[in-house]
Amino acid sequence: VGVVGIGGLGHxxxxxxxxxGAEVYAFSHSPNKRDQCLELGASHFIDTxxxxxxxxxxxxxxxxxxTSNSQSNQYNEYISWMDFEGQIVLLAIPKGQMSFKAGEFIQTEVAITGSLIGGVNVLKKTLEFSAEHQILPTIERFPMEKVNEALEHVDSGKARYRVVLENPQSSNL
Known part of the structure; x- marks a missing residue:
């Protein structure tokens, strides 16, 4: 199993x-993510x-x-990574219009599909599985009054891997 885009969803x-139980390949153009990917459970880190x-x-x-909005011209490379009858699952919208060589699909029978969100039952099973296997997001916390700083942190690509804004406790609760 490969994961492209080691950010909020990818991690x-x-x-x-x-x-x-999969052998996991983490793909990133940021070599500084290697150690954390391996700690998260990746078997291999591929510096793209x-x-x-x-x-x-x-x-x-x-x-x-x-899991990232990859450039549309990267998909021929992605297809070349796939074994016969492999499946590419888009969890993010690519930048630009996708184009690729049809011959690659015919020769390898690779399929491309997409997934947006599951229903309530999928969410429930996902949360149960997460609890059972102690799967947790890596987050950075910012107080609500630093919302602009938090947004800049996300926009600059420095966030690892989710940013959470915290409201101060209300005395009326």
Whole structure:
């Protein structure tokens, strides 16, 4: 199982796939995420800015979860990572219009699908599974009065991996 985009959703995807017993490949252009990805349960970290790393996963993956809004021109590379009959699952909207070589799909029978959100039952099962396997988000807390600072932190890409705004306790509760 591969995970592209090691952010708010991707860091959870690593934990879920690992808890399900998968061999997990974490893909990021940020080599400084290597240690945390391995701590979260990834079996392998692939630095996408290192062509040797990227070449090492050709025709390896059965599933690839795209959790970031990747550039549309990256999808031919993603397809090349997939084993025969692999499945790419989009969990984020790509930047720009997607284009790829149809021959890759015909030769490998790779499928691309998307997923937006599950219903109440899926959410309940996910929370139960998370509790059972101690899957927790990594968050950074900001007081509500620092909302602008928190937004800048997120926009600059410095957030690891979710930002939570906290309201002070109300004396009327």
């Amino acid at each position: 959870l995807a690593i934990q879920y796939a690992s808890a399900l 800015s290192n062509q040797e790393d990227v070449d090492s996963v050709k025709r390896t993956l059965n599933y690839l979860f795209i």
